Amino acid sequence: MSDVAIVGIGMHEFGRHEGVTGMEQGAVAVRRACSDAGVEWKDIEFAFGGSSAAGAPDTMVSQLGLTGLQFINVANGCATGGSALFSAYNSIMSGAFDLGIAIGFDKHERGAFRIQSGSGKGRDWYGGSGMALTTQFFGMKINHYMQQYGITQSTLAKVGSKAMHNGSMNPMAWRRKELSEEEVLQSQMLSYPLTQYMFCSPGEGGVALILARADQAHKYTKNPVYLKAAVVRSRRFGSFEVLAPSLALEHNAGPTIDASKAAFEIAGVGPEDIDLAQLQDTESGAEVMHMAENGFCEHGEQEHMIQNGETQIDGRFPVNTDGGCLANGEPVGASGLRQVYENVLQLRGDAGPRQVAGDPKVAYTHVYGAPGISGVNILTT
Amino acid sequence: MTQVSINDTILDISGDGPRLKGMRCKTCDNHVFPFQKGCPKCAGTDVEPKDLGTRGTLWAWTIQGFPPKAPPYLGETDPEKFKPFGIGYVELPGEARVETRLTESDPTKLKEGMEMELTLEPVGKDEDGNDIVTYAFKPI
Numbered sequence: 001m002s003d004v005a006i007v008g009i010g011m012h013e014f015g016r017h018e019g020v021t022g023m024e025q026g027a028v029a030v031r032r033a034c035s036d037a038g039v040e041w042k043d044i045e046f047a048f049g050g051s052s053a054a055g056a057p058d059t060m061v062s063q064l065g066l067t068g069l070q071f072i073n074v075a076n077g078c079a080t081g082g083s084a085l086f087s088a089y090n091s092i093m094s095g096a097f098d099l100g101i102a103i104g105f106d107k108h109e110r111g112a113f114r115i116q117s118g119s120g121k122g123r124d125w126y127g128g129s130g131m132a133l134t135t136q137f138f139g140m141k142i143n144h145y146m147q148q149y150g151i152t153q154s155t156l157a158k159v160g161s162k163a164m165h166n167g168s169m170n171p172m173a174w175r176r177k178e179l180s181e182e183e184v185l186q187s188q189m190l191s192y193p194l195t196q197y198m199f200c201s202p203g204e205g206g207v208a209l210i211l212a213r214a215d216q217a218h219k220y221t222k223n224p225v226y227l228k229a230a231v232v233r234s235r236r237f238g239s240f241e242v243l244a245p246s247l248a249l250e251h252n253a254g255p256t257i258d259a260s261k262a263a264f265e266i267a268g269v270g271p272e273d274i275d276l277a278q279l280q281d282t283e284s285g286a287e288v289m290h291m292a293e294n295g296f297c298e299h300g301e302q303e304h305m306i307q308n309g310e311t312q313i314d315g316r317f318p319v320n321t322d323g324g325c326l327a328n329g330e331p332v333g334a335s336g337l338r339q340v341y342e343n344v345l346q347l348r349g350d351a352g353p354r355q356v357a358g359d360p361k362v363a364y365t366h367v368y369g370a371p372g373i374s375g376v377n378i379l380t381t
Numbered sequence: 382m383t384q385v386s387i388n389d390t391i392l393d394i395s396g397d398g399p400r401l402k403g404m405r406c407k408t409c410d411n412h413v414f415p416f417q418k419g420c421p422k423c424a425g426t427d428v429e430p431k432d433l434g435t436r437g438t439l440w441a442w443t444i445q446g447f448p449p450k451a452p453p454y455l456g457e458t459d460p461e462k463f464k465p466f467g468i469g470y471v472e473l474p475g476e477a478r479v480e481t482r483l484t485e486s487d488p489t490k491l492k493e494g495m496e497m498e499l500t501l502e503p504v505g506k507d508e509d510g511n512d513i514v515t516y517a518f519k520p521i
Binding site: 111112114115116117121122123124125126127128129130131132133136139140141143144147188189190191192193194237240244245246247248249 | 387388389390391392403411412413414415421422440441442443444445446447449450452453454455456466468469470472475476477478479480481482488493504505513515516
């Protein structure tokens, strides 16, 4: 077994890029990652790539160079980036490869995701009835949670406002304009209790991460970041998940809790050791709930933590320092890798105006996606 | 004007009242909507079709505040004419929590735990001009 290091990172700006395909954005990210690691595309031994709406990732070799590398496509909804990284991590851990890349890119149409059920008999009743919307799940889950644990709408708005503030300091972010708590609250109600600026939007962008055996990392970079855990979990019976026509009466806490516990165990650290975290924030409520589901606080504690600014960049526990999905948008294939990109910047001390102070050493990422899958990564210096 | 079910395999409107067509596992008594051929609880395959109960309590809810995209949505998509509708999970005692449209769309009138009953709601027209109906739950 070999430890795994991230030795190169590359990103194509998130947002809307007319006339540029999702795959071209992925290729830009790959070239930037190679340049960052000081390697050439031909040096890369394997790739895992994910995209949900911008073409089969392995076809991008025709743009990057036909080197004959092993290139495998992965797809796990919003957790696709986590799955690409999990696969790359284990390919190196196994000892089979020394240098590889995880790639994610996407390009989505405007508005909520269009989800159609092609299989089954007769009409698409789920979509036809107006229920095939991920936004509804987010609205229901946080609405239920707020009543259980006393989270207020002001707290949801503060999460949105924080995201835009952090995004305003991130040249790669889509939304870089500050929004006040009031502006977030007053925007259109999309899925009660969530307003427009509490939601992220499907968008465009690309990210690539180059991984190497840890004992060879210094060949590529003077400040490698080590990937201590990469875990993906699907749901167990009884969990409350997106796009579910029915739920069980019994309760199970869901895949995020399972993935988080496993990642902490593998990495040999606990929530108290984490200096900053990127948590799936498809909307404000998700960030709030994922703080507790990932073990960083008790259910309900988020209310005073967020009201007191503890999750801001200068707070006790910074969350979504690059603006998260809320400011970056969500190109599904790239989104999970964007979180890791940000953590690498932070651990290198290269995050510029949004750098977390105090020389952070351990950083955490979490993605969640349909139909109930979570991916967690833990990085250290 | 004739009403047609949005999909007979999940919603039966041929009898006295609408019925949702679910699955019951004969091994562990788990219920799932709609019918499927395996049990997600015990992994068994000895399952049977079951018409689910028509009354329950509201477990979680939201309001769909913008028009869903068409396709797949069959209802009104013009933002000027679109009317928000409720969405929730209704807990059917001893069976499952079923995701459903709600006839109520005023957040001040929805409350977790309130009693609800199965009903029908038109969503669009088919090629012959019939009303396509889906299921919804209404407060009792």
